[in-house]
Structures are given as structure tokens and as C-alpha cells.
Amino acid sequence: MSRATAPRSYASGGEFWSLKELWNYKSLKRNDLGAAQALKAAKTSQAKAWHEANHSKAKSFSTERKTATDEQILEAECLTALVCGGMDDFGEKALIHGKLDMFSEAASLYGRAWEKSQAPTAAAADYAPSNAKPSMATGENVAANPQPRRYGLLTVGELSAMPHSKYRVKNVLPREGVAVKYGPPGSGKSFLVLDLAFAISDGGEWCGYRVEQCDVLYVCLEGQAGLPQRIQAYREYHGPESGQRIRFITAQFSLLYRDDVDALVSTVKDAGIHGGVVMIDTLSAASVGADENSSVDMGRILDAVKRIGEECGGLVILVHHSGKDATRGLRGHSSLLAASDAVIEVRREDDRRSWRLTKSKDGIDGKEHAFRLSSVELGTDDDGDPITSCIISPEERADSVRRAKLPKGGNQKVVYDVAGELLRASKDSGKGGAPYGRPCICVDELIVSCRGRLAVENDRVPERVRIAVTGLVNAGCLILREGWIYVP
Numbered sequence: 001m002s003r004a005t006a007p008r009s010y011a012s013g014g015e016f017w018s019l020k021e022l023w024n025y026k027s028l029k030r031n032d033l034g035a036a037q038a039l040k041a042a043k044t045s046q047a048k049a050w051h052e053a054n055h056s057k058a059k060s061f062s063t064e065r066k067t068a069t070d071e072q073i074l075e076a077e078c079l080t081a082l083v084c085g086g087m088d089d090f091g092e093k094a095l096i097h098g099k100l101d102m103f104s105e106a107a108s109l110y111g112r113a114w115e116k117s118q119a120p121t122a123a124a125a126d127y128a129p130s131n132a133k134p135s136m137a138t139g140e141n142v143a144a145n146p147q148p149r150r151y152g153l154l155t156v157g158e159l160s161a162m163p164h165s166k167y168r169v170k171n172v173l174p175r176e177g178v179a180v181k182y183g184p185p186g187s188g189k190s191f192l193v194l195d196l197a198f199a200i201s202d203g204g205e206w207c208g209y210r211v212e213q214c215d216v217l218y219v220c221l222e223g224q225a226g227l228p229q230r231i232q233a234y235r236e237y238h239g240p241e242s243g244q245r246i247r248f249i250t251a252q253f254s255l256l257y258r259d260d261v262d263a264l265v266s267t268v269k270d271a272g273i274h275g276g277v278v279m280i281d282t283l284s285a286a287s288v289g290a291d292e293n294s295s296v297d298m299g300r301i302l303d304a305v306k307r308i309g310e311e312c313g314g315l316v317i318l319v320h321h322s323g324k325d326a327t328r329g330l331r332g333h334s335s336l337l338a339a340s341d342a343v344i345e346v347r348r349e350d351d352r353r354s355w356r357l358t359k360s361k362d363g364i365d366g367k368e369h370a371f372r373l374s375s376v377e378l379g380t381d382d383d384g385d386p387i388t389s390c391i392i393s394p395e396e397r398a399d400s401v402r403r404a405k406l407p408k409g410g411n412q413k414v415v416y417d418v419a420g421e422l423l424r425a426s427k428d429s430g431k432g433g434a435p436y437g438r439p440c441i442c443v444d445e446l447i448v449s450c451r452g453r454l455a456v457e458n459d460r461v462p463e464r465v466r467i468a469v470t471g472l473v474n475a476g477c478l479i480l481r482e483g484w485i486y487v488p
Contacts, residue, residue, distance in 0.1 A: 168200065168277060168315050170210040172357060174341050175275075175315060178305055180283075181355075182320040182330050183346030188353050188373055188392070190223060190281055191230065192346055193319050195392040198234055200277055201245040207355075207369050207394050214314070215276035216246045217268060221285035224250045226389065233376040233389035247271060255286045255304040268312045278308055281319040292332030302339050329358065370395040374429075374437065393429075393437040395487075407472065411454055415468035416477060418449050419485060432484030440486040443469065 166175040173179055181196075183189040199206035203213030220227050227250065235242050249267070254260045268278065280286050283301070290297040309316045322345075323331040329345070330337050337343065343359035356368045373390040381387050407413040419441065426439040434440050447465045456464050469485065472478040479486055 166212075167210075168212055168214070169196075169206055170212075172206075172209050172342065172344075172360070173315060173317075174361070175212065176309060176313070177315055177341035178302075178309060178339055179315060179317045179342040179344070180320050180330065180336065180340045181317060181344040181346065182322055183355075184322050184348065187346045187348040188371070188390075189319055189346040191373060191390055191392055192355060192371065193279060193281060193317065194218070194230055194234070196317075197246055197277075197279055198238070198243050201243050202238075207371075214245070215271075215273040217249065217271075217273050217276065217278045218246060219249045219253055219264075219278065219280045219286070221250075221253060221280070222282050229378060229387065229389035232378050233391050236376055236378060237374075237391050245276075247273065253280075253286055254288065255280075255283075255301050256288075256290055258304075261304045261307060265308060265311045268308075273312070275313045277315045277317060278312060279317045279319070280305075283318045283320040295333050295335055298333040298335050302335065306339075372439075374439075393439075395435075395438065407475070407477070411464050411468045412471050412475075414453050415446070415450060415465055416472055418453060419446055419472075419478065422446060422449060423485075423487065428484075432479075432481035432486070434479070434481075434484065434486045438486050440484045443480070443483050443485060446485060 167173065168175045181189055181193050196206055197216045197218050199211050200214060201216050203211055205211055227248070231243065249264075253264065264278075268274070268276075284292070287297075287301050290301060292298060305316050305318065320336075321331050322329065330343070337359065340359060341361050342357065344355055345358045346355045347353065352370065353372060354368050354370045356366060358366075372393045372395055374393040375388050376391055378387045378389060407416050422441045422445060423439045426441050428440045428442075429437050431440040431442075443466070446469070447462050450465050451458055451461050454461055454464055469478065469480060473480050476488060479488055
């Protein structure tokens with residue numbers, strides 16, 4: 001119904017406005033911002049008690065919909081629209097189901113007067129389903145209040161003269177819009193998105209891509225207990241001045257409830273974080289009770305996400321999960337992929353992790369970027385055991401490892417496996433010309449660790465290890481420089 005040209009009632013945070021009140025409010029926003037804010041606050045205050053009384057019931061309706069009758073589902077959608085979306089969503093659902101009488105009664109039951117006689121108009125009917133009645137408006141005569149044409153026409157020259165889209169991370173993320181970073185559990189996606197948050201806050205580069213510095217709001221809804229350690233680990237490794245422009249929210253937040261979205265937008269504006277990046281980790285935790293496979297529920301989620309981006313003037317990044325079949329990409333309804341300006345997939349294959357851009361409206365997708373989780377010690381706990389967390393260490397080996405022919409047996413296989421174990425536990429990095437952060441081991445350490453693993457006498461182990469390493473280097477599986485071994 002948002003496409004109809006007829007005047008509509010206005011809903012925000014549960015406040016319902018008449019058309020006259022709406023026009024007055026918009027006029028005040030242009031001429032007297034203080035008075036407009038006062039009017040908005042009064043409306044919000046009036047709506048707060050109603051919202052508190054009906055939130056819990058709307059949530060229970062959402063979680064019980066699989067066992068509900070058709071009539072209960074209609075009532076649930078009515079109430080959820082009233083609580084979460086306002087009269088526009090309410091009227092749209094009335095149209096979809098063609099149940100204007102039932103919706104009118106349900107609205108009255110929950111304290112919102114809405115009669116089906118409230119302005120079904122010819123203009124709105126043109127956009128309604130053929131088997132549904134016209135959408136809700138405000139009761140005013142559209143013919144008596146003609147609206148100007150909403151659509152302007154642009155020429156090729158005008159479009160060509162428009163400025164190019166700007167980036168937040170060049171060739172990866174746009175400055176504005178919606179992006180999704182997704183992957184299976186344990187793939188390291190939350191570590192990767194936190195690493196991205198610090199890179200955007202500090203400026204410079206991220207995984208070799210230029211970054212435009214800005215403020216970042218990180219909404220952490222999963223794994224809050226480990227967040228302090230992750231931040232400490234990053235600053236321990238990269239320096240105590242890192243992340244000066246990041247702010248965090250760890251309180252409960254839902255994209256399904258407009259007052260939560262209102263509060264988030266207000267918080268961002270009050271903090272002066274305009275034109276920055278908002279990260280929501282994870283999408284499922286921010287939409288509890290929604291059916292991710294439902295176009296209606298996913299549409300409501302995306303409306304909230306887009307509103308955050310538009311009102312905060314920046315990019316919204318959603319951390320999400322892949323489905324049971326990882327080859328099918330993002331979990332949930334396909335509208336999420338369609339609405340995204342950029343999508344980053346995070347993968348894990350054994351101990352190897354990587355990310356790649358699977359969708360980009362303006363960049364180049366498909367290139368894979370390997371990384372590893374490196375452990376950082378932060379001190380000891382009350383029992384004297386070490387406290388650790390992880391940071392992201394970029395690697396440049398995903399493509400080269402796939403090209404290399406890995407050993408399948410013999411001494412090379414044993415030596416390669418032992419080298420892998422040592423590299424994963426190594427505290428040394430960047431030795432022998434290795435890239436910064438790349439773990440390394442010395443040849444002598446490898447020889448010692450191979451004793452008892454090769455089917456030869458101990459005095460012949462050094463010779464056999466060196467022969468095996470030479471073969472692995474020639475095959476492109478390992479690099480040996482200045483007595484240090486590391487992976488390509």
C-alpha cells in the first residue's frame with residue numbers, strides 16, 4: 001500500500017496521527033524543530049503504555065503461529081502489525097487477507113479504532129490485489145485533494161552526471177546501504193567483523209583494501225561474555241589506541257519492534273555517529289520470533305534495517321548464518337540477498353578459514369582471502385591458567401594451497417602434518433621474509449618433532465626431514481628461507 005497515491009495515516013513507534021496532525025508535524029519540522037520534537041515526544045509518551053501492554057502478546061503470537069488456527073494467525077498478524085509497524089502495515093495485511101471486517105474488530109479489541117469505511121479509494125484500489133478491497137487511507141476525498149505526480153523522469157545525461165557511489169572499504173563495502181557477512185558456526189565471522197570494525201574506526205587498510213575512516217556502532221547480541229577479551233586481544237596486538245571511534249551496545253534489541261529501532265536511531269544521532277557504520281551481530285538474535293523464511297517477516301526486518309541506514313546516513317552490516325546446506329548461501333528468504341548491496345561469505349575448511357565477496361553491486365566479487373585466528377595471551381585467571389582470545393591474521397595462501405599438490409603419503413605427508421601442528425602452535429611470525437603475522441617454525445624444531453614419527457632410525461631423521469622439506473617446497477606446499485619454514 002505504500003505505492004498508493006492516496007493520503008495515509010502516519011505511524012511511528014506506535015503513535016497514530018491524523019492527516020492534519022501529520023501535515024502540522026511536517027510543517028513544524030521545517031519551521032520550528034523544537035516544537036516538532038515536543039509534539040513527537042507527546043505522541044510517543046501516549047503510545048508507550050499501549051506498546052508495553054501488547055508487546056508480550058505479539059511475541060507469543062509469533063512463536064505459536066505454527067500451531068495456530070487460520071483465525072488466530074490473522075489476529076496475530078493484525079496485532080503484530082499494530083504493535084510493530086503501525087497502520088500502514090495493518091492496512092496492508094487487511095488487504096492481503098481480504099478480511100477487513102475481522103481486522104476492524106481485532107483493531108478495536110486492542111484499542112485502535114479503524115473502520116473499513118476509512119477511505120477505500122480508487123487510487124489505492126488500482127494497486128490492491130484483484131481479490132482484495134482497497135487499502136486503508138484517512139477518510140478524505142482524494143478527488144477533492146489531488147496529489148502532484150510523484151515520479152520525475154531522468155535523462156541519460158542527468159544520470160551520467162550524478163556522482164559515483166562512494167566506498168567504505170574500497171571494492172568491498174559501499175558507504176551507504178545494507179551489507180551481510182555470513183557463515184557457519186565456528187567459521188570466525190564474529191572475529192572477522194570485529195576486526196573490520198576496528199579497521200574502519202582506525203582507517204588505513206583492511207585485508208589489503210583501502211578504508212575510509214568513520215564512527216562505528218557495534219550491536220553485540222551474541223557472545224557478549226567474550227567481547228571484552230576480544231577487544232583486549234586486538235588492542236594488545238595492534239596497540240592501545242585502536243578502536244577510539246567504536247561504540248558498543250550489548251543490551252537486548254529487536255528489529256521487529258519499532259520502539260527498539262526508534263531508540264537505536266535516537267542513540268546514534270545523540271552520540272553524533274552519523275554517516276558511519278552500524279553492525280548488528282547477529283541478525284537472528286535481532287529478530288527473535290520471526291520466521292526467516294517468510295517474505296512478510298523478512299520484509300519487516302529489511303524495512304527496519306533500511307530505516308536505520310537512511311536515518312543514520314550510513315551502512316548497516318548484518319552478521320548472519322548460512323543455511324543447513326552451505327552451498328545455498330544465506331539462511332532465510334531470498335529477499336535478504338536481493339536487498340543487500342554487498343554480501344561476504346566466511347568459510348572454514350579444517351583449520352583453514354577464508355572470506356570472499358559473493359555479491360557486490362559496484363565491486364568485483366569471487367576473490368578469496370585467507371585468514372587465521374591467532375591466539376593472544378591476556379594474563380592469568382584466579383587459578384593461574386592463561387586467559388586468551390583471538391585476533392585475525394590475514395594470510396595469502398588460499399589460492400596457492402589449492403594449486404599446490406598436497407602430499408598423500410610417505411615421509412612428505414608425515415613431515416607436512418608435523419609442520420602444520422607446529423605452525424598452529426607457533427609464537428614466531430614474520431621470520432625469514434614471511435609476511436607480517438605469518439607463523440613460522442625453524443627447521444631444527446621440525447626435525448626434533450619428527451623423531452618417532454618417521455619409519456627410520458633416529459640418526460637418519462634429519463636427512464629424511466630435509467629431503468621431505470625440499471620436495472614440499474618444490475611442490476609449493478611450504479616455503480623455506482633462512483632456516484625458517486612457513487606456508488605460502
